Amino acid sequence: MKQESWITIKYRNETFDVKWSPIDQDIKEIRSVDSEINITSFLSSEVKREFQKIITNKGTHHAI
Numbered sequence: 001m002k003q004e005s006w007i008t009i010k011y012r013n014e015t016f017d018v019k020w021s022p023i024d025q026d027i028k029e030i031r032s033v034d035s036e037i038n039i040t041s042f043l044s045s046e047v048k049r050e051f052q053k054i055i056t057n058k059g060t061h062h063a064i
Contacts (some may be wrong), residue, residue: 004028009054011047020055027051 004021019029027048029038040048 007055008033009051009052009058016051018051018055020039023050027055043044 003023003053005017007018007020009016017031017033018027021028022053030040030051031038031044
């Protein structure tokens, strides 16, 4: 099984690329689409949980 994968999700009318680890069900990085800047440390725990819910509820094959 692949260790981590990039998933594109839509959150509040914005699109983000999220590096997801299916093994530990954890977000490793969050970036605005077409950006190289990891914004994970700037986001609140609540927002990160919402991202995680989107991924787990829609599956890792969900793409915009």
